[in-house]
Amino acid sequence: MSFREKMPTSPKSPLRKRRSSWTGSWLNHPTTSFKQVVSAVIQAQSPRSRSKSLSSDFDFTDIDRTLSLPDSLLLKILQKLPDSQKNDLSLVCKRWLKIQGRRLRSVKLFDWDFLLSGKLVSRFPKLTNVDLTSACLNPPRKNSGILLCHKSISFHISSDSSNWDFVEENLLNSEMVDRGLRVLGRGSCDLLKLVLINATELGLLCLAEDCSDLQELELHKCNDNLLRGIAAFENLRALRLVASVDGLYNSSVSDIGLTILAQGCKRLVKLELSGCEGSFDGVKAIGQCCEVLDELTICDHRMDNGWIPALSYFENLKTLRVSSCKKMDPSPGPDKLLGSCPALESLLLERCCLNDKDGMRALFKVCDGARKIHIQDCWGLDDDSFSLAKAFRRVRFLSLEGCSVLTTSGLESVILHWEELESMRVVSCKNIKDSEISPALSSLFSLLKELTWRPDTRSHLSSRLEGAGIGKRGSKFFKKR
Structure with a gap:
């Protein structure tokens, strides 16, 4: 039956x-x-x-x-x-x-053929976050256990390789990358974030036709011509441009590209320029056109002298981050021509060389209204350089970490001028010592709302503060603002 x-x-x-x-x-x-x-x-x-x-x-x-x-x-x-x-x-x-x-909403692709075959978009139809950088690199012919990583890029290299142009020689050609973008666009209409390398203007334009809701874009090895295709993403809010990376690949973004970016992406809220060239004109164009820009990051810049004064054109900028820069601005121009960022709240300096006195003076002058100052793992910040921070008028929070040259007297000479200081964090600054704390500095500590004090391994002040209540009395002395 x-x-x-x-x-x-x-x-x-x-x-x-x-x-x-x-x-x-x-x-x-x-x-x-x-x-x-x-x-x-x-x-x-x-x-x-x-x-x-x-x-x-x-x-x-x-x-x-x-x-x-x-x-x-x-x-x-x-x-x-x-x-x-x-x-x-x-x-x-x-x-x-x-x-x-x-x-599944987020994926990091390692096999480019999986994208070209259409299996990626059919297998995961609801993707919103796609990273294509690793798939754009051809793997080595021999299996290798050596993995080289640089932020969002990671790839295997051979143990006997002495070629430092590995990325340049093993990248997929731009035509192949554009083909993948067309396949991705036809199947991922919900795409919100994309990371890719070695694309062209045509590839971005094709992607924008199907993924008009894209909000965050990260482009590696980009150039001026590539930036012409970004304007098609009308809803773009966050953009990270990586032009050149020492030891990996070289490309160029100049004032031309920055101007194209400014005119095509006027709704940007967050922007990072890494390894980009340019000068006053390009930075000024971004400040004038991107009126709602809230956060700007300058990383490993190769800009010409005089770019810092252009920061005063960012009227609504709240956070400025300068990272991994070997120089600031050796010739920013006279102080009388420097403006200021009226809405700036936070200034962050990370892994930068701060022995450029003229550049530091100009940067602190433009950012004089900042309320939060973070300086981390920067070299060259001695007492003379830090004394330029007296230009800040409204600092409420200061964080110093890894500033090994700065001394206790250099710190004291600045923070005693800040009448609104409420919180402070000092970590791994070996030349700042407990034995050199003056009565005036000790009195300031007693008024702070929060205090983290670990300048070196021999510091015992933190343990003594726990019983004294120092660092917790500030609420009685500061009014709510």
Whole structure:
């Protein structure tokens, strides 16, 4: 007898009765735990359960009851599972494989052919965050255990390789990258963030036609011509441009590219310029056109002298970060021509060389209204350089970390001029010592709301502050602003 002939067909058949009673019993017994429900679902999907049903003359108690659940409801159920079990869901059946693919929102691709074949967008149709940089690098012919990483780029290199132009020679050509962008655009209309390398203007324009909602873009090895394609992303809010990286690849973004960027991306909120060239004109164009820009990062710049005065054109800038720069601005011009950023709240200096007195004076003058100052792992910050920080008028929070040249007297000479200082953090500054704290500096410590004091391994002030209440009295002396 065939399977169809043994199946009950009447409305009162056991099969129809069990299907209706299964949902009813679930809803009518609120004490049934979710764990029991999921366990029953997984058990129903197991091969052992299926073989048992075939060998027991079609025992319908082991029927896959999840078939009656819509995908949306089943997806909500599976999301309640622990993270350790979610990766195994795709092994249950093809339906669960598809549902599991819809759950994934972020992916870092390592195989470019997986994108070109269309499997990436079909397997994961709801992607919003895609990183293509690793897939754009051809792997070495021989297996290598050496992994070279630089921020968002990572790749394997051969142990016997002496070629420092590895990235330049092993990048996918621009035509191949553009083909991948066209495939990605046709299948990822929900794309919000993209990271890629060695694309062209045409590739970005094709992607913008299908992914107009893209909000965050990170471009490596970019140049002036590539920036012409960015204007097509009307909803772009965050942009990171990486032009040149020492030892990896070389490219150029000049004032021409910065001007194109300024005119095409007027709704930018966050911008990072890494390894970019340019000068006063390019930075000024961004400040004038990108009126809602909230955060600006300058990293490893190769800009011409005189770019710092252009920062005064950023009327709504709140956070300025300068990172990994070997120089500031040797010739910023006379102080009387320097303006200021009226809305600036935070200035962050990270891993920079700060022995350029003229550049530091200009930077502090333009940022004189900042309320939070962070200086971390910067070399060349001696007492003379730090004395230029007296230009700040409204500092409430100061953080110093890894400033090994600065002394206690140099610190004191500046912070005693800041009438609004409320919090301070001093960590790993070995020339700042407890024994050199003056009565005036000790009195200031007692008025601070928060104080983190670990300048060196021999400092014992932090332990003594715990019982004295210093660092907690500031709320009595400062009014709410």
